[in-house]
Amino acid sequence: MTPDLSTPIGGTSGNDSANNATRLLTALHRRGGAATRAELTAELDCGRSAISYALSDLVERGLVTVDEHPQQPLAGAGAGAGSGRGRPSHLVSVAPTSPIVIAVHLRVDTLDVSAFELGGTMLRIEREAVEPSPDVEMTMHRIGRLVRLIAEEARRPCIGVGVSLPSPVRATDGYALAPRHMNWPGIPARDLVTAELADVSALSGLPVHVGNDANLAALAEHVHGAGKDARNMLFVTTEHIGIGGGLISAGRLFAGASGYAMEVGHTTANPGGEPCRCGARGCLETEADPRALLRAAGRLDTPTTGLEYRARVVLVDAAAGDPVARKAADTVSGRVGAGLAVLVNLLDPDRIVLGGLLARLLAVAPEPLSSALHEGSFLERAVAVPVVPAALPAPALVGAAELALAPLLA
Ligand SMILES: [Zn+2]
Structure with a gap:
């Protein structure tokens, strides 16, 4: 049918x-x-x-x-x-005849494209490695090629494409303001992806929705993961470089006036700490992302490759009793707690979900985080906000699918 x-x-x-x-x-x-x-x-x-x-x-x-x-x-x-x-x-x-959506998640080092059906079920995924390159056009061609491949193989009607990007994204037109970790200028992301699909009859004219990766991961964790049933959920995550976040407010993704809200990476976590690309010092992003953990462990020697993997190794070593790695994990855990304390005072969440490396850090070094959170937030002391790890293996991809499914569920 x-x-x-x-x-x-x-x-x-x-x-x-x-x-x-x-x-x-x-x-x-x-x-x-x-x-x-x-x-x-x-x-x-x-x-x-x-x-x-x-x-x-x-x-x-x-x-x-x-x-x-x-x-x-x-x-x-x-x-x-x-x-x-x-x-x-x-x-x-x-129903097995129900329409699908296609979700795209572009990271600094990988491109994932997947088909999803209602229920948030991933039907198929294609992953390609991505080299950091200022060539936007080449990356857009790769996105277009994988979307066409996934759509053809699904043999089911496709009702939309959702795209997750490592950048603040303007809500009105899908403009990606600052994909700086990609070495890109601001780009009209929605128009570029739409143009890539224009010459495929099954995909031409399909709505393309674009969102910030951490915002979309927050949305996914709220609908299908560790944030289920929370009313005001704060999500903070880190993958390769930097720290992102999202807020579910009264059950809905909070976007701000333009869609740029929740750049939580620039919350102060260590006054006077490392200089940040935003011009301030000691931002959560410079004090608690994979680079920060590697720096604290004395392992930040090749700053642009395999950061997330090598940072995970530090946590594995910390769990195994390596004293330098343990100290690094504790230091960064405390910085995460200090940053979260500021956010809790501002946002009064009823649950905090940590994604990516931060979820692993929570498992290995929970104590400094909760101490700093308690010390820094009088609100948190009052209501004891649960801090839990994210539950989904690919939340930004699931969130991109949520974006594309939303018109069907609206
Ligand atoms: Zn900053």
């Missing part, structure tokens, strides 16, 4: 029906693409006939399937199981 997305979900029978169908699809998406009918009914808190109508609409459109044989409630499906607990119920799943 070819999905029919030409009319609004819920048909023409009124806003309530449309809302129920969209809410049901969103609930199914947040549950990873499969849930029993009883679980969905309990979560949506509406009548059986309303659920039946919404389900039949979604089935007709080829978006979901309903198993004919009743199932026991899914294990670990959460508190939403409610009234259906213990009783068999029909299993609702994302």
Whole structure:
């Protein structure tokens, strides 16, 4: 069945029906693409006939399937199981005919392109190594080539492309303001990717959505990972160079006026510390990214290659008892805590999720981080914000898919 997305979900029978169908699809998406009918009914808190109508609409459109044989409630499906607990119920799943989106995650050293379906399920991934190069056009051609490859092999309708970039991204037009770690000037990223897809009939005219990598990772962790059910989630992460962040505020990604919000890497973590590219000193980014850990361990000898991997080795050595590596891990952990304290005072989160190297640092050296956080934030002392590691292996990629799926779930 070819999905029919030409009319609004819920048909023409009124806003309530449309809302129920969209809410049901969103609930199914947040549950990873499969849930029993009883679980969905309990979560949506509406009548059986309303659920039946919404389900039949979604089935007709080829978006979901309903198993004919009743199932026991899914294990670990959460508190939403409610009234259906213990009783068999029909299993609702994302249909194999449902549309896909294509997600792109460009890092300083790798390019990932993946197909995703509703539920946040990754269907296929292509990864290529990237050399730091000022040649924007070449990288855009590579993105275009991989998107076309993934789209052709998926053999399912594609409804959008989401792109994650290591740069603040303007919300109105997908302009990447400062992809400095790529050695790029500001670029009209959305227009460039759109142009790459223009001569492929299946992809021409598809909406292209662009976002900042850490913002998108925050979004993904909130929907599918360690930030589930948090209302105000602060996400802080580091991969190759620098530190990024994102904020979920009242359940939604906080973007600021232009989309540039949450450049948390320039929060002061060590007054008078290392000079930062932003002009200040002692920013979280210069005190707690992979370079900072390598510097603290006396291992920052080749500053641009394999930083993340070599920083991970420092943490492995610290865990194994190497005293220099241990001291480095403790120092950087304390700096992360000091930076988080500033952010907690500003943002009052109910959960902090740490990604990338910071998640590993949390596992190896949790104590200096929590001490500095307690000392630096009177708010944190009052409410004891949980600090947890990210749960998704590729959160920015999942977040790019979320961006592209959002119109279907809106
Ligand atoms: Zn800075």
